[in-house]
Amino acid sequence: MPISIKIEGKKIEVNCEGRFVASTVHELEEEFQKIPLAGLDELVVNLAKTEYISSKGIRVIMDLYHRMNGRKIRVLNANKAVKEIFKITGLDQLIDVE
Numbered sequence: 001m002p003i004s005i006k007i008e009g010k011k012i013e014v015n016c017e018g019r020f021v022a023s024t025v026h027e028l029e030e031e032f033q034k035i036p037l038a039g040l041d042e043l044v045v046n047l048a049k050t051e052y053i054s055s056k057g058i059r060v061i062m063d064l065y066h067r068m069n070g071r072k073i074r075v076l077n078a079n080k081a082v083k084e085i086f087k088i089t090g091l092d093q094l095i096d097v098e
Contacts, residue, residue, distance in 0.1 A: 003028065012037075075095055075097045
């Protein structure tokens with residue numbers, strides 16, 4: 001699963017592409033662990049090119065949420081199916097999903 005990271009001041013945008021499934025989550029976790037969160041005010045996860053997210057992908061997003069420790073995290077450009085998964089899991093109550 002290709003990802004790119006763009007840092008703008010105290011904001012990081014992570015652009016994800018493809019599917020968040022068991023076979024790709026390990027690679028994604030490793031990339032997310034490399035994100036320097038110290039000093040950040042906001043983390044944006046752009047899912048414009050993400051087709052699907054499994055429960056393991058949700059866990060990766062939850063790990064990011066916990067690492068942000070109360071700082072703002074947003075998920076942008078989620079498709080209808082991905083938004084529904086965030087709603088079913090209740091994550092849309094913790095993370096801004098647009």
